[in-house]
Amino acid sequence: MKRPREPLRLHVPEPSGRPGQHTDFSYLHLFPAGAARLPPIDVAPADTADLSDALVRVLDDDGRAVGPWAPAAEPALLRRGLVAMLRTRAFDARMLTAQRQKKISFYMQCLGEEAIATAHALALEPGDMCFPTYRQQGLLLARDDIPMAELMCQLMSNERDPMKGRQLPVMYSYKRAGFFTISGNLATQFIQAVGWGMASAIKGDTKIASGWIGDGATAEADFHTALTFAHVYRAPVILNVVNNQWAISSFQAIAGGEATTFAARGVGCGIASLRVDGNDFLAVLAASRWAAERARSNLGPTLIEWVTYRAGAHSTSDDPSRYRPADDWEHFPLGDPIERLKRHLVALGAWSDEEHERTRKALEAEVAAAQKEAECHGTLLDGHIPPLESMFEDVYAAMPQHLRDQMRQAREAEAARRAGREET
Amino acid sequence: MTMIQALRSAMDVMLERDPNVVVFGEDVGYFGGVFRCTEGLQARHGRSRVFDAPISEGGLVGVAVGMGAYGLRPVVEVQFADYFYPASDQIVSEAARLRYRSAGDFTAPITIRMPCGGGIYGGQTHSQSPEALFTHVCGIRTVMPSTPYDAKGLLIASIECDDPVIFLEPKRLYNGPFDGHADQPVVPWSKHPASEVPEGYYTLPLETAAVARPGRDVTVLAYGTMVFVAEAAVAESGVDAEIIDLRSLWPLDLPAIVESVKKTRRCVVVHEATRTSGFGAELLALVQEHCFYHLEAPIERVTGWDTPYPHALEWAYFPGPARVAAALRRVMED
Numbered sequence: 181m182k183r184p185r186e187p188l189r190l191h192v193p194e195p196s197g198r199p200g201q202h203t204d205f206s207y208l209h210l211f212p213a214g215a216a217r218l219p220p221i222d223v224a225p226a227d228t229a230d231l232s233d234a235l236v237r238v239l240d241d242d243g244r245a246v247g248p249w250a251p252a253a254e255p256a257l258l259r260r261g262l263v264a265m266l267r268t269r270a271f272d273a274r275m276l277t278a279q280r281q282k283k284i285s286f287y288m289q290c291l292g293e294e295a296i297a298t299a300h301a302l303a304l305e306p307g308d309m310c311f312p313t314y315r316q317q318g319l320l321l322a323r324d325d326i327p328m329a330e331l332m333c334q335l336m337s338n339e340r341d342p343m344k345g346r347q348l349p350v351m352y353s354y355k356r357a358g359f360f361t362i363s364g365n366l367a368t369q370f371i372q373a374v375g376w377g378m379a380s381a382i383k384g385d386t387k388i389a390s391g392w393i394g395d396g397a398t399a400e401a402d403f404h405t406a407l408t409f410a411h412v413y414r415a416p417v418i419l420n421v422v423n424n425q426w427a428i429s430s431f432q433a434i435a436g437g438e439a440t441t442f443a444a445r446g447v448g449c450g451i452a453s454l455r456v457d458g459n460d461f462l463a464v465l466a467a468s469r470w471a472a473e474r475a476r477s478n479l480g481p482t483l484i485e486w487v488t489y490r491a492g493a494h495s496t497s498d499d500p501s502r503y504r505p506a507d508d509w510e511h512f513p514l515g516d517p518i519e520r521l522k523r524h525l526v527a528l529g530a531w532s533d534e535e536h537e538r539t540r541k542a543l544e545a546e547v548a549a550a551q552k553e554a555e556c557h558g559t560l561l562d563g564h565i566p567p568l569e570s571m572f573e574d575v576y577a578a579m580p581q582h583l584r585d586q587m588r589q590a591r592e593a594e595a596a597r598r599a600g601r602e603e604t
Numbered sequence: 605m606t607m608i609q610a611l612r613s614a615m616d617v618m619l620e621r622d623p624n625v626v627v628f629g630e631d632v633g634y635f636g637g638v639f640r641c642t643e644g645l646q647a648r649h650g651r652s653r654v655f656d657a658p659i660s661e662g663g664l665v666g667v668a669v670g671m672g673a674y675g676l677r678p679v680v681e682v683q684f685a686d687y688f689y690p691a692s693d694q695i696v697s698e699a700a701r702l703r704y705r706s707a708g709d710f711t712a713p714i715t716i717r718m719p720c721g722g723g724i725y726g727g728q729t730h731s732q733s734p735e736a737l738f739t740h741v742c743g744i745r746t747v748m749p750s751t752p753y754d755a756k757g758l759l760i761a762s763i764e765c766d767d768p769v770i771f772l773e774p775k776r777l778y779n780g781p782f783d784g785h786a787d788q789p790v791v792p793w794s795k796h797p798a799s800e801v802p803e804g805y806y807t808l809p810l811e812t813a814a815v816a817r818p819g820r821d822v823t824v825l826a827y828g829t830m831v832f833v834a835e836a837a838v839a840e841s842g843v844d845a846e847i848i849d850l851r852s853l854w855p856l857d858l859p860a861i862v863e864s865v866k867k868t869r870r871c872v873v874v875h876e877a878t879r880t881s882g883f884g885a886e887l888l889a890l891v892q893e894h895c896f897y898h899l900e901a902p903i904e905r906v907t908g909w910d911t912p913y914p915h916a917l918e919w920a921y922f923p924g925p926a927r928v929a930a931a932l933r934r935v936m937e938d
Contacts, residue, residue, distance in 0.1 A: 309673070309674070311670070342707060342709075343705065343706070343707050344707045346704060346705055346707065347705050351705070353705070353706035353707070353709045353710065354709070355706075355709045355710060360673060360710065361702065361705055361706035361709060361710050363697060363698060363701075363705070364697075365693055365697040365698070368666065368669075368693060368694060368697060368698050371662070371663055371666030371667060371670070371694075372666055372667070372669045372670035372673065372698070373670060374666075374667055374670060375666060375667030375668060375669060375670025375671045375672075375673075375674075376670035376671065376673055376674045377670075378667055378670070378671060379670065379671040379674035379675070379676045380674060381652075382626060382652050382653070382671075382676065383674075383676075389670070401662055401690070402662060402663075402666060402693075402694075405658075405660045405662050405663030405666060406663075406666075408658050408660065408663065409657075409658065409660070409663050409666075409667055412658055574703045574704045574707055574708050575703070575704050575742055575743050576703075576743065576745075576767045576855075577703070577711070577765075577766040577767055580811065580855035581855070581858065582855060582858075
């Protein structure tokens, strides 16, 4: 006998908070600082299942470092970390303004996510290679060997742009700093990071790779290929998933985050996996060091889900007030990474409000000076862009005949265009 | 050597010669490849140089790009050209653009081998000729040999090339030349002079076409299996055609094409791939641009039909010698 059935219904996940509402952050599944255990670096991937559902946190609400993950880190190193985060935030703020002034065409901030890239950078060694997305500028700004003005020249696509004006702003490339060329195509770098790590293993090297991806891009096929290849070949790679809860306007649930974690995917593929407070500088440092040590010891890959919040707009082309509450970040339970590390250092007596303000002002001055220097080499407004010929270079190692022909045609067309402009 | 042996020899030579060369793909390692092209290479060079990979074309090419960025020289096999599509993003958005977008900071010196072409009752997903999908992509090179001698020399040159190379291997030619006469017994490569292949290292230049058959009346632009089909068509039509085997599809050897067409004043383009927006369209455009005042007849093209590759109607689809011969006669009538 047939039983009458309810019609089937399609489930389409929704965030709890839309404009004018409040987000219910209970979905985050949080744990207090110090609660997560610290496994040995040779832990079997299957034995990290609990950690893929927990949350590694070191800094408690009073700014104390607690629990087994509290890293051995000198205050000097943490001060360096705090400055790197402040530097990143100052850079972002200034470049946001520069975009509004039409000095650059486009920009993407990492507001609220500064701890992840800057602390991770401190855990890597020279020669390691990061495969970042467009929101890990902290990897570059944590370094003191990359002139800020050079980054701005890329943003301005000017005569000094190391990318010769070929790439959208923020798509940096710094081989010498272990920063792989950024692509607009999401997730592609995640599997490339695995290949780089495999290459290091093939050559018997000691360098490791670090791949980066956002929560939304985990839905791309390359996320899955990266996990499979990393597991199959036990590649020396750290697979970082930055879960900032948003992919442009899409809440992380639409990427597959509802009632599960992104770290759990790693365990499912046989990869040791951690879920970590991404706004806790000490936790990021500790987890990154743990994963790096694991990779460098031939123990295989680690997947880390960094739980954080995209505090700013997705990009300068985005208005988040159209899809989420305007005050969402204020209510995000993991707070602001800068405020949290500051509080810790102040409690240690290694930092003060006064020093904080002084540093912030000094960094703002550094950014302003760098912008001034970069603008000497041109901006989008004044047309001081790379030479036309550079458009045809580097397509191939050596320029084929058809590109030499097209370069000549482009020169003639450009001369005619300029002559026409001068006449009118 | 057969073409299979020649390709294997090329990889063997390069594995020996350059410690940065690695070879991998589905069934490529222990088993030696479904077409035997990598047989014995893992035993000879070790598992860290020649290895099996998961069934993931996007993954294969993606890790190759990462390895190239590290400094290796990966030679990847996609089992059938029909299955490259999942790797499209890595080929088009990544491998092809790495040098350009990073202003030379990173490069992708990778070679992607793909058995291609029909004439083997391969049906829809074991017969395609997707070369036009690659020639349209700036930053990659597309190469297709037609003989064992060319296969080895061009593969070594491709592996050594610092640009990403799509190396298309007509599987119909793996064991012997094929002129489109499916009713006649297959002749092994041993009966063909181009099966004389040196054991050691040699290269053939990319961007260099070969005159497969000199002639006076009409220029046939062909590559892969179609070179032999065109030779049969010449014999059947009695038209003294000059057959140019392009070998490098893009970038190509334009001077060789222009020189030949200016001499013969007629041109027929032949490929297995479907017609519309196929690579033949680019060849027609180039001949028209560079040889317009020398042409005495419209340029013809003989290609696969604009349909998916069928199974039962293989020989009605495959551009065989009769169709090519008819085109040769037509251009001579104008």
